[in-house]
Amino acid sequence: MIKAINLLPEKVMVQRVSAGIEDDTLLSPSWCYVKHQQMKAIRKAFKNEGLLY
Amino acid sequence: MRRILTAGRYFREKFGESVYKIPISISGFTCPNIDGTVARGGCVFCENESFSPNLEHNQSKRFFLHPTSENPYLEFQLIQLEAQYKKTKTRLSKKFGAQKFIIYFQSFTNTYAPLATLKALYSKALSFEGVIGLSIGTRTDSISEEVIAYLAELSKHYEIWLEYGLQSSSDETLRRINRGHGRANIEKYIALTHQYKLNICAHIIFGLPGETPEMALESVKFALNLGVHSFKFHPLYVVKRTALAMILKKVNLAPYQKRVTLKH
Numbered sequence: 001m002i003k004a005i006n007l008l009p010e011k012v013m014v015q016r017v018s019a020g021i022e023d024d025t026l027l028s029p030s031w032c033y034v035k036h037q038q039m040k041a042i043r044k045a046f047k048n049e050g051l052l053y
Numbered sequence: 054m055r056r057i058l059t060a061g062r063y064f065r066e067k068f069g070e071s072v073y074k075i076p077i078s079i080s081g082f083t084c085p086n087i088d089g090t091v092a093r094g095g096c097v098f099c100e101n102e103s104f105s106p107n108l109e110h111n112q113s114k115r116f117f118l119h120p121t122s123e124n125p126y127l128e129f130q131l132i133q134l135e136a137q138y139k140k141t142k143t144r145l146s147k148k149f150g151a152q153k154f155i156i157y158f159q160s161f162t163n164t165y166a167p168l169a170t171l172k173a174l175y176s177k178a179l180s181f182e183g184v185i186g187l188s189i190g191t192r193t194d195s196i197s198e199e200v201i202a203y204l205a206e207l208s209k210h211y212e213i214w215l216e217y218g219l220q221s222s223s224d225e226t227l228r229r230i231n232r233g234h235g236r237a238n239i240e241k242y243i244a245l246t247h248q249y250k251l252n253i254c255a256h257i258i259f260g261l262p263g264e265t266p267e268m269a270l271e272s273v274k275f276a277l278n279l280g281v282h283s284f285k286f287h288p289l290y291v292v293k294r295t296a297l298a299m300i301l302k303k304v305n306l307a308p309y310q311k312r313v314t315l316k317h
């Protein structure tokens with residue numbers, strides 16, 4: 001994901017970087033279950049690479 | 054620190070305040086790789102009724118749109134559209150004080166219907182209070198120049214986005230996920246959309262079966278070279294009642310935890 005973001009010119013908009021599904025239809029991967037935790041981890045990883053989401 | 058141009062930032066900069074998307078699902082819409090036009094079953098990751106055991110039983114009682122079909126349910130669809138708009142607008146207004154909205158036609162293929170139906174739905178959506186534009190989720194094999202030209206006219210007065218599900222730039226992957234079209238179709242219709250100066254958002258899935266992270270990056274480069282204005286990156290997940298779920302059972306697939314080879 002970070003490599004993908006780094007490919008983009010600054011004027012290109014990023015509307016989504018996550019996939020969350022908070023119901024029992026999810027089979028895998030389990031980290032998609034709680035979207036706010038997923039976003040927290042993604043934001044942290046971005047920050048470590050100098051990216052502000 | 055580089056600020057990624059998120060949708061929130063883009064719309065605040067352009068309109069001076071936050072703009073909220075209102076997702077809409079209209080009954081009767083389907084996809085050409087579900088109804089048999091280009092394939093059956095839909096994309097392997099997509100939950101749809103093709104995987105319901107009672108599909109054959111229900112099929113005669115259900116109505117699905119096609120670009121050349123009649124649409125006896127338009128009035129019902131317009132009522133459905135307004136009801137969904139009102140419900141979400143009320144919630145967003147109370148929670149965030151939202152005043153500006155984009156109607157997001159999200160589920161299935163939202164240009165896969167007669168032009169008269171599309172015009173009726175889009176113009177109705179644009180008539181709602183606070184609505185400044187549309188975002189229309191669709192496929193590059195389900196858009197016509199006629200529809201693009203109509204949207205281009207709307208874009209003179211409204212914020213109009215076409216969201217194309219690319220998913221991958223690899224013909225092999227597109228075949229494997231039962232997409233029903235290839236890379237050449239994507240190139241052709243994104244170029245046509247550009248001719249009409251419409252905003253384009255590309256959806257790319259990371260972790261598709263048989264794809265490496267490098268292949269996903271190739272898809273991003275491919276879309277960039279086509280000049281798209283925006284991306285939605287989706288990590289693949291597997292949900293019940295999909296072809297991918299059946300494969301998961303057989304091979305213990307876990308997206309971005311294990312790789313798997315699919316044979317068709």
